[in-house]
Amino acid sequence: MKQFRGNVYLIGPMGAGKTTIGRQLSELLRREFIDSDHEIEARTGANIPWIFDVEGEDGFRDREESVIDELTQRHGIVLATGGGVVMRAANRRALHERGMVVYLLTPVALQLERTARDRNRPLLRTADPRKRLTELMELRDPLYREAAHVVIPTTGGSAREVALKIIHALADRETLE
Helix, strand or coil, X not given: CCCCCCCEEEECCCCCXXXXXXXXXXXXXXCEEEEXXXXXXXXXXXXXXXXXXXXXXXXXXXXXXXXXXXXXXXXXXXXXXXXXXXXXXXXXXXXXXXXXXXXXXXXXXXXXXXXXCCCCCHHHCCCCHHHHHHXXXXXXXXXXXXXXCEEEECCCCCXXXXXXXXXXXXXXXXXXX
């Protein structure tokens, strides 16, 4: 199997499988796996919903921007990001310039299915989660595409199979450059 050499950053909507696929990818590439949301929680000692409640989305995004800047300066990592990481231009720039960014494209119906019982999603605390996920996709999809080097659909196959598709896509891209 061809091997990609740089850092890999996974972006995409909530429910795309960034953490699950990221763990598989890090195992296959033999690299450290980091989840930026988990890193923020570890540093603050609070969960994401609490940060949103106390500091608002802007406060959370400030913390996220700082963590993304720091983590993208490391080497030999697979990084799963939060769904809204692309909302800040500084994050899109840091991710795109410091590694290979993979957009895990996931339809709203699948996002809804995967997040239905997850109470750790502040942006889905709404009467109509499907509508909210649709609005977020309309807003964020162009930003995901702007930041991404490759787009990989998550609708076909297991997390391991998607991770293998990512490895092949990144290796092919590296060969072409």
